[in-house]
Amino acid sequence: MCGIIGIVGRGEVAPALYDGLTVLQHRGQDAAGIATMDGVRLRLRRASGLVRDVFRQKDMRKLRGTVGIGHCRYPTAGSDEAEEAQPFYVNSPFGIAFAHNGNLTNTAALRKTLFERDWRHINTDSDSEVLLNVLAHELHVTDRDASLAEPLFQAVTQVHKRARGGYACLAMILGHGLLAFRDPNGIRPLVLGERIGPDGTEYAVASESVALDVLGFRRVRDVAPGEAVFIGLDGHMQARICAHGAIHTPCIFEYVYLARPDSMIEDVSVYKARLRMGEKLAVRILEQRPNHDIDAVIPI
DSSP states (O other), rough: OOEEEEEEEOOOOOHHHHHHHHGGGGOOOSSEEEEEEEEEEEEEEESSSSSSHHHHHHHHHHHHOOEEEEEEEEESSSSSEEEOOOEEEEEEESEEEEEEEESOOOOHHHHHHHHHHHHHOOOSSSSHHHHHHHHHHHHHOOOOOOOOHEEEEHHHHHHHOOOEEEEEEEEEEEEEEEEEOOTTTTTSEEEEEEEETTEEEEEEEEEEHHHHHHHHHHEEEEEETTEEEEEEEESEEEEEOOSSOOOOOOOOHHIISSSSOOOOTTTEEEHHHHHHHHHHHHHHHHHHHHHHOOOOOOOO
């Protein structure tokens, strides 16, 4: 599992990304990174370690820009080397910085196709870099017009056709805005929030609502399974379901173990979900072992 957050703001976003990652630190303690958009230039800092150790004041001063994404990593694919810290980046098309929470189940097949057919080189063992290159390739071969939203939605549609597994993703498109999308089964969570400020509306997308709460964003809704959301630099938001017919099968461990208890996932309180699970367990124990000698139930 990992924690991701992206912000399209009206002022500098690096401090808010840092605070959001700190709140999401429970989702990954191996590495952390932030990428910001400074005009059409990418500002990037990523390294192994906790959020508080990766980012010093000198690093934060360099992370200029009003759009950015952040990631804290728990390695479930690849290795724990610093080179696999996210966000990842490719320079074509446009320049894309990418953060991913989840796991692909067909990484080897995708890697082979990317190299042999799409002529793309993968430099690490991370499935996140594979997924980024699938997105970049599909966007590259898609017809583009004045609006980037339509080509992005078409590219995400193709990603859903090629990728298998769970993925909640943020892609910062240099010079254009922020793309967020979620796998067709909604295995990993992704929530959208907004904040009204003196200079206009700001948007944030994160793995858990608690990251939005601490930054003063109002939770609007969860990104739907198979949905893509694009927020332009002008603050205009567009969304589309890019995969149809999939069955929503979220990971039960989000409620049991991964998520913070003060988060809301799919409009369900994680804290209340855990209480109800305990109540259901108690009922089952009383039914199956009415004369039990259990002193305590300890979760593992």
